[in-house]
Amino acid sequence: MFRRILGVATAALIGAATLTAPGSSTALAAPAPPKVAVDFTGIVALNNCSGSLVRTPSAADTDPALVLTNGHCYEGGQPGAGQVITNRASSRTFSLLDPSGSRTLATLRATTLLYATMTDTDAAIYKLNTTYAAIQQSYKTPALQLLTDHPTSGADLRVVSGYWKRIYSCRLDGFAYRVREAAWTWKDSLRYTSECNVIGGTSGSPVIDAGTGKVVGANNTINESGGRCTLNNPCEVDEAGKVTVRPNIGYAQQTYTLANCIAPGSTLDLNRAGCTVPKRRPAA
Template sequence: MKKPLAGALLALLLTGAAAVPAAASAPRETVAQAPAVAAVDFAGTVALSNCSGSVVRTPSSLPSDPALVLSNGHCLETGFPTPGQVVMNKRSTRSFTLLNSAGTGVGTLRASKIAYGTMTDTDISIYQLTKTYAQIQSTYGISALTLNDAHPVQGSSISVVSGYWKRIYNCSVDGFVYRMKEGDWTWKDSVRYTSACNTIGGTSGSPVIDTATGKVVAVNNTGNENGESCTVNNPCEIDESGAVTVRQGINYAQETYIIVPCIGPGNVIDLNRAGCTLPKP
């Protein structure tokens, strides 16, 4: 897991706030070859106190809905959720610095609550904001990033956009990890990057954007720092047969298409919706 930044120069931190666990994996059958259609920039990303994040919407979110911010579960201000723990509808006043396309902070957004957070099976946090998408658009001229509702594709070109460091990493989806274990946490079907995305502490929670569609396909969360196996900051890969692989210097993300079925009208998190597989409290 990439740990949180106690200080901006603590390079030992994983990709974000607290420890940054590894993400789940996905099918490996399809291989993408679509070229990038537009340059990815910082618009819609946010900087947290110790992590990165982004203002996101589902394909069916309305301008009048309260906006959502996506980051990692290990970036929660309440600390790392324990294995099996799910945080829902917990009051929060956390602030986020909203960035424009150039990476300049243009305003402060504030949470009303932690709508959802966990480090079980995945590593995500979703904050509900006090402003709607329409209000953010009207005030800052910035639109939310859209969550893709389909599984990421192996070989596709991606950008990891860090609002904390105001840095963009460009690489490809190298493959998917059946199970990723880091310390006490295990994630399912995680995205593995090619080596060009050498993310560092503070990039935890960054949106992973498919450059061909401009949509968010994952959230950056961890990497193996020094070659240890299955320890904090050194996630290991476990395949269907139980074989363990360690890839020092390689980084990972959690898929986000699984979030879409769990968000209902009004951007309400509803874990009982059809197709929702996120862990329940």
């Protein structure tokens, strides 16, 4: 059976046991936490980006499956600053990869673009015409689980690109109060350490916490040439308005803010507790 996570249940001892006086006990270190190996299970390729088959912790196997990518990967073009798209018909297709990333298991098709924006975050989520159970039965492929809480700085990350069939490994360096790129501004972005030197086509890749196997973000940009707040050269802006440029440092947008908007049946409910993505503005 294909699996994305290989659990290691071995209890490791840290350091050597110390022999003490007769009658005393030998202290053993606590078992090491299970290690997680991340591969291409649940990863999809788009025609212009990367993405992943995802589910919330409360999703039912009979719910329509969901695909996560960036808002700027939307087939209708990049949403403008302040624009939010919800519940729009879509027939977009996604190539579901095998665990090695070497071949395509299936072509998945959307029925609906549930949500897309580049305001505050850079995320899009599609509802498919098939269920989690059907995908599991036909292709032995489970969906990746979305984290529904704020991640922790220092986490060991994997950025898995279906477009390039490449996995980047780095750590979560911290959180940028604001990231600005051209007309768009994103809040509380994940900042990578330099090892995740992502490139075009990796947009929308799931950012996976290798300690839990859960999706914590969607990869979306990197400062390519040291530019200041321009297209392909994002900058950071702190609470006081100070601008910092970090050449060759990449960013992702947290996904728990959108994960908490998914209601039973893979429907969108922007009024759910914990749902903090921007809401669609009523028509004028």
